[in-house]
Amino acid sequence: MKTADGARGTRSEGPRKLVLCVLCGLPAAGKSTFARALGQRLRQEQGWAVGVVAYDDVIPETFLDGAGARPRPSQWKLLRQELLKYLEYFLMAVVSGCQMSAPPNRTEAMWEDFITCLKDQDLIFSAVFEAQSCYLLMKTAVSRPLLLILDDNFYYQSMRYEVYQLARKYSLGFCQLFLDCPLETCLQRNGQRPRALPAETIHLMGRKIEKPNPEKNAWEHNSLTIQSPACASEASLEVTDLLCIALENPVKYVEDNVKQKETDRIICSTNILHKVDQTLRRIVSQTMKEAKDEQVLPYNLKLLAEELNKLKTEFLEDLRQGNKKYLCFQQTIDIPDVTSFFHYEKDNIVQKYFSKQH
Ligand SMILES: Nc1ncnc2c1ncn2[C@@H]1O[C@H](COP(=O)(O)OP(=O)(O)OP(=O)(O)O)[C@@H](O)[C@H]1O
CATH class of the missing domain: 3.40.50.300 (P-loop containing nucleotide triphosphate hydrolases)
Known part of the structure; x- marks a missing residue:
């Protein structure tokens, strides 16, 4: 110019x-x-x-x-x-x-x-x-x-x-x-x-x-x-x-924009965390029901419940901290990905308590 x-x-x-x-x-x-x-x-x-x-x-x-x-x-x-x-x-x-x-x-x-x-x-x-x-x-x-x-x-x-x-x-x-x-x-x-x-x-x-x-x-x-x-x-x-x-x-264009983006991000991630929490709860309760059907001993049932809940808490904490492995290429948390990671880790725990493999 x-x-x-x-x-x-x-x-x-x-x-x-x-x-x-x-x-x-x-x-x-x-x-x-x-x-x-x-x-x-x-x-x-x-x-x-x-x-x-x-x-x-x-x-x-x-x-x-x-x-x-x-x-x-x-x-x-x-x-x-x-x-x-x-x-x-x-x-x-x-x-x-x-x-x-x-x-x-x-x-x-x-x-x-x-x-x-x-x-x-x-x-x-x-x-x-x-x-x-x-x-x-x-x-x-x-x-x-x-x-x-x-x-x-x-x-x-x-x-x-x-x-x-x-x-x-x-x-x-x-x-x-x-x-x-x-x-x-x-x-x-x-x-x-x-x-x-x-x-x-x-x-x-x-x-x-x-x-x-x-x-x-x-x-x-x-x-x-x-x-x-x-x-x-x-x-x-x-x-x-x-x-x-x-x-x-x-x-102030930049400042307003950054503030708004940060607010949007928090709202968005809070919604996603809530959804993931609900999904993991469902998986845990479904697994506990299966364990009862498999006649897992009451003492082992208690340990299994404790381990699964601990795993769920760690997953949610990881997400809150923005652990990159759960982010898809758009930099948003991909719920199906999180769920499959959780299933994988859960199956490792379940193996210890179930007589059969899951
Ligand atoms: N304070 C005032 N006292 C008396 N007459 C006024 C005053 N202000 C404007 N006028 C007269 O009112 C008429 C409309 O004024 P003007 O064109 O400024 O209005 P406008 O809001 O710009 O109108 P438009 O939106 O239609 O363009 C003009 O004839 C103008 O001389």
Whole structure:
């Protein structure tokens, strides 16, 4: 990959400070208005680089079914995910300090709108490198803390979670701003827009919307609700605080993942140990029944029971310690394998007490 060094885009010192901020709320809640004002304020006050990605601007009108209409939900979902892919290409460039490449299989008109959106906000510029056109990062995008505001309704938490996953993948900051605007106000503002949405769409979204819920979802803990229309100025300190916290505390991908894997492993091995324990108990009681049928003397029966139970305990202890001989190639304990090992050792003991071989 070619770097932007030497051009205006230069490699930054130390890890990049980057935050993805999801704006959510009903249509006409004032998200785009708020995002523009917030971007301007943070560029001036904090000296950050800010990119506002308004989904309505980037997803081309050719996808709209008619004036003021949106694509079907399934189509919108695909377009939203495609846009996130574009965003990921930009993030990869920022994180690595290299040029931005174009994803294969892209929707050309949408990609062009995305590029225009970044260019208009002085985050990238076009260049020709070895006779090929490419996009280089502007110096501001790599040398300052970078805030990317994603402006869409994001009314389901699953939509927001996709952005969180992206933040986790690249260890970026993540936060959410929910513009809480009364339904009536949204309907009224929407009605005054030149390309108004059908009122029914807003009613429907009002019923479906899943507000950020930090108590239920740990990943939503960096969330703030802003009461609109009173919103912007009163909330500015709280918003800046939230963004600073998110910027300084990126989502830790590796750590979370390792912790989760360890938890999964413990749960999984506990379940397997339980299953093995039950299987070995059954084998022991079946063997004792056979020994009685074989008329093994009571004193020998007692010794046999003691030896078999000791063997069972040793097997389980071995499994708990992660003895490799019971692991199949997938590194999980193979119960049939454990059982056949146990049968083998059990038969050696049984031979001592039974008159016949087993
Ligand atoms: N705080 C406010 N007070 C009064 N009017 C507002 C306020 N914020 C936005 N508006 C007006 O409401 C309308 C919708 O605003 P805006 O486009 O910002 O909403 P939105 O949430 O981004 O909508 P959508 O989700 O449909 O894109 C605009 O006409 C805008 O001028």
